[in-house]
Amino acid sequence: xxxxxxxxxxxxxxxxxxxxxxxxxxxxxxxxxxxxxxxxxxxxxxxxxxxxxxxxxxxxxxxxxxxxxxxxxxxxxxxxxxxxxxxxxxxxxxxxxxxxxxxxxxxxxxxxxxxxxxxxxxxxxxxxxxxxxxxxxxxxxxxxxxxxxxxxxxxxxxxxxxxxxxxxxxxxxxxxxxxxxxxxxxxxxxxxxxxxxxxxxxxxxxxxxxxxxxxxxxxxxxxxxxxxxx
Numbered sequence: 001x002x003x004x005x006x007x008x009x010x011x012x013x014x015x016x017x018x019x020x021x022x023x024x025x026x027x028x029x030x031x032x033x034x035x036x037x038x039x040x041x042x043x044x045x046x047x048x049x050x051x052x053x054x055x056x057x058x059x060x061x062x063x064x065x066x067x068x069x070x071x072x073x074x075x076x077x078x079x080x081x082x083x084x085x086x087x088x089x090x091x092x093x094x095x096x097x098x099x100x101x102x103x104x105x106x107x108x109x110x111x112x113x114x115x116x117x118x119x120x121x122x123x124x125x126x127x128x129x130x131x132x133x134x135x136x137x138x139x140x141x142x143x144x145x146x147x148x149x150x151x152x153x154x155x156x157x158x159x160x161x162x163x164x165x166x167x168x169x170x171x172x173x174x175x176x177x178x179x180x181x182x183x184x185x186x187x188x189x190x191x192x193x194x195x196x197x198x199x200x201x202x203x204x205x206x207x208x209x210x211x212x213x214x215x216x217x218x219x220x221x222x223x224x225x226x227x228x229x230x
Contacts, residue, residue: 005092010094023129027056049105053102054101056101065099065100082116082117164181
């Protein structure tokens with residue numbers, strides 16, 4: 001980290017700040033809690049990646065980095081509290097009047113989920129939604145694991161999977177909860193869960209946050225369900 005040198009780039013930095021906090025960007029005035037930062041790293045990595053602007057207040061005011069210890073804490077968060085560990089890349093921009101802003105770039109995870117070791121020892125994956133880090137739905141996490149374990153072999157569609165897709169297309173196009181799907185399709189919660197996990201792993205279902213929780217939805221480019229899938 002000692003070799004990181006600040007470069008000129010105030011205009012680019014201001015363009016980033018003008019975008020505000022969003023799905024791929026967060027402002028951090030300072031870093032005081034490594035585990036909290038680990039949740040941000042998990043959320044970005046489980047989505048499509050993102051970056052932290054360190055030394056920028058929530059209102060977009062440039063304050064500058066107070067201490068390089070902030071960067072060490074981010075590295076600690078990624079290595080100590082994230083599983084698998086994530087490699088964070090850093091750059092530094094001169095922000096005028098002696099201030100420097102660091103950019104911590106978090107890549108999309110090659111293999112999801114990236115989970116955080118919580119204080120009680122449990123593991124929790126997060127997902128970035130707008131400007132928030134949301135605890136990922138358990139079925140969402142299971143679908144990531146299912147997707148990672150798939151070997152590309154041919155699989156046949158089940159009646160439960162067909163019923164779920166038909167229900168979402170015709171009755172609940174804006175999405176439904178796991179329980180609503182199980183009840184509507186007259187199946188057990190476990191059977192519905194297994195079907196949802198597999199469909200999501202295949203990209204045939206998505207999880208959409210509505211401000212209160214995750215709904216199970218069809219993807220925007222929904223296709224008719226095939227009888228067999230590679």
